[in-house]
Amino acid sequence: MARSTTPRRGEWQQASVASVARVCVNVSPAHLDRVFDYRVPAHLDEQAQPGVRVRLRFAGRLVDGFLLERVAETDFDGTLQWIDKVVSPEPVLSPEVAQLARAVADRYAGTLMDVLRLAIPPRHAAVEKEAARAAEPSPPERERAEQAIAAGAVPSLEEPSPAAPERHPEATQTQTEATQTQADQPQTIQTEAPDPGGWRRYQHGDRLLAALHAGKAARAVWQPLPGEDWPARLAEAAASVAATGRGVVIVLPDQRDVARVAAACTRLCEAEQVVALSAGLGPAKRYRRWLAIRRGTARIVVGTRSAAFAPVERPGLLVVWDDGDDVHSDPHAPYPHTREVLMLRSHLTGAGLIIAGFPRTAEAQLLVETRWAQEVIAERSVVRAAAPRVVAVGASAEQEARDPAARSARLPGIAFEAARAALAAEAPVLVQVPRRGYVPTLACGQCRSRARCRRCAGPLALPGSDDRVPRPAACRWCGATEAGFRCPDCGSRRLRAVVVGAGRTAEELGRAFPGVVVRTSGGSEVLDEIPAGPALVVCTPGAEPLAPTGYGAALLLDGWALLGRPDLRAEEEALRRWLSAAAMVRPAEQGGRVVVMAESSLNPVQALVWWDPVRHAVVELAGRRELGFPPVARMAALDAVPAAIEQIRELLRLPEGAELLGPVPLPSGAAAQPGSGARSEPQARERLLVRAPLSQGRALSAAVAEAIAVRTARREAEPIRVHIDPLDLV
Structure with missing residues (x-):
C-alpha cells in the first residue's frame, strides 16, 4: 500500500505566500456572522484557493466553510488554527457572488452563510469528478500535442520561440498585460446593433x-x-x-x-x-x-x-x-x-x-x-388593438336591467353568452377559479355581501371539522358562533361559500355545456398546453395551459374572494392573476372576451377593463405612501413568543424616524417555533413591526441584526423570525 505524502498534523508548515486564509464558517449564531482567519498549511497551498470549500475546527467542532481570500497577515493577536482539509479544489464561490451575498445579508438583516446556502447548491462529488475528467485532454490528444511541440509546429510554453526578437522588459510586460486582457474578453464579439x-x-x-x-x-x-x-x-x-x-x-x-x-x-x-x-x-x-x-x-x-x-x-x-x-x-x-x-x-x-x-x-x-x-x-x-374586450359583472345599469341576477349569480348570463360564442367559433374557454386553500369565508346567499359578526364585525367562516359534523358559522376574530345569521343589507338568512373549488366548478360547467370537453389544470395535475378546438378549461391561478391559437373567452370567477382577502396586496394580487389569464385571450377584433365577476367600480377591475396596469400601480403606490407601507418605507417584522418580543424591544436601537407597531398576536397556524422539531404544545406567538423611512432602510436592517446578534450571544433559547419587507403584514 502506498504511503500517504500528507505530513502529520504536528509537522505541518504554513504556506510560504499568503499563508492566512479568510474563511466564512458555517455556523448559525448571528453574532458569529463575520470572517475568521486560519493558517494555510503548505501541503494545501495549491488547493486552498479563493472560492473552495474547506473543513476546519471551530469551537472544538469540525465544520465546513468557504475560503474567501488569502492574505499575508492577520489582525488576530492569538495563534491561528489550521485549515484541516480542502473538501474540493473546485472554486464554487466567485468573488462577485460573495459580494452579492454579503449585500443581500445586510439588506435583509441576515447572515452571510444563510445567503450562501441559497446561492450555492450542495456539493455532488461524482459530478465534480465527471467535470474534471471532461476538462482534461484525452491521451491521444495529449500525445498529438507533444508530437507537435517536438516537431516545432507549436512553440513550447516552457521555452521561448527562437525566432522571437528581443524586447525591452517594459514592452514585454505591456504585451503580457494586453494578452491577459484579451484572454479575459470573449473570443467572439458581435459589434453590430441587434435587430429589435x-x-x-x-x-x-x-x-x-x-x-x-x-x-x-x-x-x-x-x-x-x-x-x-x-x-x-x-x-x-x-x-x-x-x-x-x-x-x-x-x-x-x-x-x-x-x-x-x-x-x-x-x-x-x-x-x-x-x-x-x-x-x-x-x-x-x-x-x-x-x-x-x-x-x-x-x-x-x-x-x-x-x-x-x-x-x-x-x-x-x-x-x-x-x-x-x-x-x-x-x-x-x-x-x-x-x-x-x-x-x-x-x-x-x-x-x-x-x-x-x-x-x-x-x-x-x-x-x-x-x-x-x-x-x-x-x-x-x-394596447387597444391587442387587448380582448373585458366586461365586469355589474358594469352598467343597462347590463343589470338585462340580467337582474348578474350581481348575485356565480356564473351570470353574460358569462354563458361569452362561453357559447367562443365555443361556436371552435375556440377554447378559460375558466379561472381562485386557488384552493383559502380560508372558507362566507357571504350572503342573496346579495353576496360579506358575512360579518354582529359583535365585532369580523369575517364569518365555517370552522374545520374532522368528523363531518355540520357546525354553525363562527367569527374568525372573536370566535363567537353565529347560528341566526341575517344579512343587514337584504335581510336574507342564507349563507354561501365565497370560494368554490375547481373540481366542483368543472362539474357544474359540464352539466351546463353537455357534449363539450372539460379539462382541469391545477394542484398536482397542471397542463402545459391543450390541443386546438372547443373545450372548457377550468384552472387555478398560475396553472393556465397554453392554447395554440389563444382562448376565445376567459371567465374569471369569484373576484370577490380575491379582492376580499385580509391582505395589503389583495388588489394587486387579484389584478396580477386576472391579467395573466386575460393576456392569453384573443384580441377583441378576433372575438376575444373576458368576463370578470367583481364590482366594476373598483380600481383593479377598472385597470383590467381598460388594460391599464400602470394606472393601478400609480394608485396603489399612492395608497402605500399615504399609509407608510413598503415600498415607500422599510418594514421589519419580528415574530416570536411574547417574552422574546419584549427582549428584542429593549435591545433595539432604532434609527431616526423609526417607530414600533404592535405587538399583535399571530394566527394559530403561525404558532410553531421556527426551526424547532419539538413535539410539545407550541406557544402563542406575536408579531412586532418596526417601520422606518426608506432613507433609513440600511440603518434599520443593521439595528435589527445587531439586536438579534446580542440575543444569540446571550444564548437566549427562544428564536426570533426576522423578515424585512414581508409580503404579508397582517
Whole structure:
C-alpha cells in the first residue's frame, strides 16, 4: 500500500505566500456572522484557493466553510488554527457572488452563510469528478500535442520561440498585460446593433436593446402587450447581450416558464450557451449545470428563484419575470426577494436589469417614479388593438336591467353568452377559479355581501371539522358562533361559500355545456398546453395551459374572494392573476372576451377593463405612501413568543424616524417555533413591526441584526423570525 505524502498534523508548515486564509464558517449564531482567519498549511497551498470549500475546527467542532481570500497577515493577536482539509479544489464561490451575498445579508438583516446556502447548491462529488475528467485532454490528444511541440509546429510554453526578437522588459510586460486582457474578453464579439424584432412595438424598446448590446447599465420596467410572445422578447434581449460575451440571468416563477424561455433562447443561441436551472432537476443534474455556469461554459441562465445568484461571468443583463408572484420571495432565511437580489446585483456589477410582467407592482412603479428605471410600454392605440374586450359583472345599469341576477349569480348570463360564442367559433374557454386553500369565508346567499359578526364585525367562516359534523358559522376574530345569521343589507338568512373549488366548478360547467370537453389544470395535475378546438378549461391561478391559437373567452370567477382577502396586496394580487389569464385571450377584433365577476367600480377591475396596469400601480403606490407601507418605507417584522418580543424591544436601537407597531398576536397556524422539531404544545406567538423611512432602510436592517446578534450571544433559547419587507403584514 502506498504511503500517504500528507505530513502529520504536528509537522505541518504554513504556506510560504499568503499563508492566512479568510474563511466564512458555517455556523448559525448571528453574532458569529463575520470572517475568521486560519493558517494555510503548505501541503494545501495549491488547493486552498479563493472560492473552495474547506473543513476546519471551530469551537472544538469540525465544520465546513468557504475560503474567501488569502492574505499575508492577520489582525488576530492569538495563534491561528489550521485549515484541516480542502473538501474540493473546485472554486464554487466567485468573488462577485460573495459580494452579492454579503449585500443581500445586510439588506435583509441576515447572515452571510444563510445567503450562501441559497446561492450555492450542495456539493455532488461524482459530478465534480465527471467535470474534471471532461476538462482534461484525452491521451491521444495529449500525445498529438507533444508530437507537435517536438516537431516545432507549436512553440513550447516552457521555452521561448527562437525566432522571437528581443524586447525591452517594459514592452514585454505591456504585451503580457494586453494578452491577459484579451484572454479575459470573449473570443467572439458581435459589434453590430441587434435587430429589435418585436421590441419595436414598445416605446424605447429598440433603444433598450441597443443600450444593453453596448454594455450600458440600462434598467427598464417592461409591460408586455396582451397576447405577446414574451419568451421570444426576452430571448431577443438575452441573445443581444450574450453575443457580446457577457452573461445573462433570467429568473421566472415556475418550471413551465423556465422551459418556454429556455427553448426561446436556444432558438437564437447555441444550445451549449443556454442552461436551465430549477429545483426539480435533481441534485446531480442541477449541480452539473451549475458547474457549467461557474466554469464559463454557459452564458445564458434561465431558472427559478435561486438562479438569481447564478455565477455567470461578466453579467450584462438580469431579468425577473412577474415580480409580483409570491414565489419570488424565498421561504428560507433571510427571506430575500428575487427582484431585490437582482437590483443589488445590477448596482454592484453595472449589469442591465429588466423587471417584466403583465401587471406592475408598486415596487416597480417606485423605480419608475424615482427614475432608477425607465418604463417600456406600448402606445394606447397599440394596447387597444391587442387587448380582448373585458366586461365586469355589474358594469352598467343597462347590463343589470338585462340580467337582474348578474350581481348575485356565480356564473351570470353574460358569462354563458361569452362561453357559447367562443365555443361556436371552435375556440377554447378559460375558466379561472381562485386557488384552493383559502380560508372558507362566507357571504350572503342573496346579495353576496360579506358575512360579518354582529359583535365585532369580523369575517364569518365555517370552522374545520374532522368528523363531518355540520357546525354553525363562527367569527374568525372573536370566535363567537353565529347560528341566526341575517344579512343587514337584504335581510336574507342564507349563507354561501365565497370560494368554490375547481373540481366542483368543472362539474357544474359540464352539466351546463353537455357534449363539450372539460379539462382541469391545477394542484398536482397542471397542463402545459391543450390541443386546438372547443373545450372548457377550468384552472387555478398560475396553472393556465397554453392554447395554440389563444382562448376565445376567459371567465374569471369569484373576484370577490380575491379582492376580499385580509391582505395589503389583495388588489394587486387579484389584478396580477386576472391579467395573466386575460393576456392569453384573443384580441377583441378576433372575438376575444373576458368576463370578470367583481364590482366594476373598483380600481383593479377598472385597470383590467381598460388594460391599464400602470394606472393601478400609480394608485396603489399612492395608497402605500399615504399609509407608510413598503415600498415607500422599510418594514421589519419580528415574530416570536411574547417574552422574546419584549427582549428584542429593549435591545433595539432604532434609527431616526423609526417607530414600533404592535405587538399583535399571530394566527394559530403561525404558532410553531421556527426551526424547532419539538413535539410539545407550541406557544402563542406575536408579531412586532418596526417601520422606518426608506432613507433609513440600511440603518434599520443593521439595528435589527445587531439586536438579534446580542440575543444569540446571550444564548437566549427562544428564536426570533426576522423578515424585512414581508409580503404579508397582517
